[in-house]
Amino acid sequence: MSRTWKVAAAQLGPVHLDTPREETLNRLIELLRSAALQGATLVVFPELAFTTFFARHLFDNPTCLNAFFEHDTNISEASSTKRLFEEAQRLCVDICVGYAEQTPEGRAFNSAIYYSAQLDQVVAKYRKVHIPGTREPHPDLAVINHLEKRYFEPGDLGFEAFRAPRSRQNADGEDDVIMGMLICNDRRWPEAWRCYGLQGVELILCGYNTPAYNPYFWGMSKLMSPEMARSTAVTQHKLVMQANSYMNSCFSIAAGKAGLEDGRYELIAGSCIVGPEGQILAEAVTADDEVVCAEIDLDECRPGKENIFNFAQHRRVEAYQRVVDQVGVTQAGPGNMKG
Numbered sequence: 001m002s003r004t005w006k007v008a009a010a011q012l013g014p015v016h017l018d019t020p021r022e023e024t025l026n027r028l029i030e031l032l033r034s035a036a037l038q039g040a041t042l043v044v045f046p047e048l049a050f051t052t053f054f055a056r057h058l059f060d061n062p063t064c065l066n067a068f069f070e071h072d073t074n075i076s077e078a079s080s081t082k083r084l085f086e087e088a089q090r091l092c093v094d095i096c097v098g099y100a101e102q103t104p105e106g107r108a109f110n111s112a113i114y115y116s117a118q119l120d121q122v123v124a125k126y127r128k129v130h131i132p133g134t135r136e137p138h139p140d141l142a143v144i145n146h147l148e149k150r151y152f153e154p155g156d157l158g159f160e161a162f163r164a165p166r167s168r169q170n171a172d173g174e175d176d177v178i179m180g181m182l183i184c185n186d187r188r189w190p191e192a193w194r195c196y197g198l199q200g201v202e203l204i205l206c207g208y209n210t211p212a213y214n215p216y217f218w219g220m221s222k223l224m225s226p227e228m229a230r231s232t233a234v235t236q237h238k239l240v241m242q243a244n245s246y247m248n249s250c251f252s253i254a255a256g257k258a259g260l261e262d263g264r265y266e267l268i269a270g271s272c273i274v275g276p277e278g279q280i281l282a283e284a285v286t287a288d289d290e291v292v293c294a295e296i297d298l299d300e301c302r303p304g305k306e307n308i309f310n311f312a313q314h315r316r317v318e319a320y321q322r323v324v325d326q327v328g329v330t331q332a333g334p335g336n337m338k339g
């Protein structure tokens with residue numbers, strides 16, 4: 001039985017602070033329809049897909065902040081978002097979409113869910129673990145803030161892989177695909193990918209919002225030109241998607257929010273689909289609304305999983321203790337020659 005699957009990344013162009021939610025939702029639905037027309041039965045949308053990347057702003061007024069969050073426990077049925085899920089159901093297309101989640105207890109997470117059209121339900125939820133940025137705004141008003149630490153707790157669901165049937169092609173659900181979700185900054189952490197790799201993951205889904213130019217945040221030389229900064233950010237984004245897909249013998253789909261928001265905040269484009277050899281199979285050519293599609297054959301994960309990255313045969317956990325025991329760097333002392 002063939003294990004091919006036509007999948008898509010739905011890149012979203014600029015969404016401004018005052019863009020009505022309805023307008024953004026319509027654009028997401030248009031992207032979904034366009035992907036379905038191209039034959040895709042899985043579409044991945046960006047991180048915090050329903051609004052602008054609001055974490056760059058300081059909100060003193062809780063009502064203003066609340067407007068960026070989803071408060072329903074099931075966003076596939078919430079009035080503000082359900083049209084996307086209804087259309088996915090009608091088209092028989094699975095979706096992975098990122099959103100700002102507020103729980104009934106008032107906890108806030110940067111989350112993503114996977115909706116299976118065949119099962120007509122949300123089958124998995126992920127909460128972003130690696131929350132970048134700061135809690136407090138920078139005193140220099142010229143600095144672009146990244147206040148995710150102010151607005152979100154680190155995710156508490158871990159990296160749990162899940163299974164979903166490929167829509168349409170497999171009505172009996174026997175040939176599930178093993179998938180995992182990451183959100184933006186998570187893609188830069190190999191530990192996150194490995195947690196999924198150790199569960200036999202075949203496809204990683206990752207939405208993102210990555211600033212193209214934010215010298216203060218990146219720790220870059222202030223002398224780096226905006227053009228150089230943008231191209232470095234795109235290179236690093238692709239580097240981590242490609243390297244980690246290769247090192248875990250899996251496919252990956254990265255869908256970003258892109259372009260210039262509010263005339264000041266540029267996000268990188270570069271939405272892409274990557275194969276288990278680390279090769280880019282398809283990538284965005286604009287910094288606007290765009291569907292990036294590729295047909296993937298999930299069986300191409302097997303050679304890597306059975307040979308060079310056969311974890312059962314080659315991993316040496318007795319040498320990896322530091323990875324889980326230690327958070328920050330403890331510099332090596334002199335004379336660590338042993339044996």
Ligand code: CDV
Pocket residue numbers: 047132133146183184185186188208209210211217
């Ligand atoms: N939304 C993000 O998590 N963005 C981070 C930036 C801030 C570094 C990223 O890793 O792209």
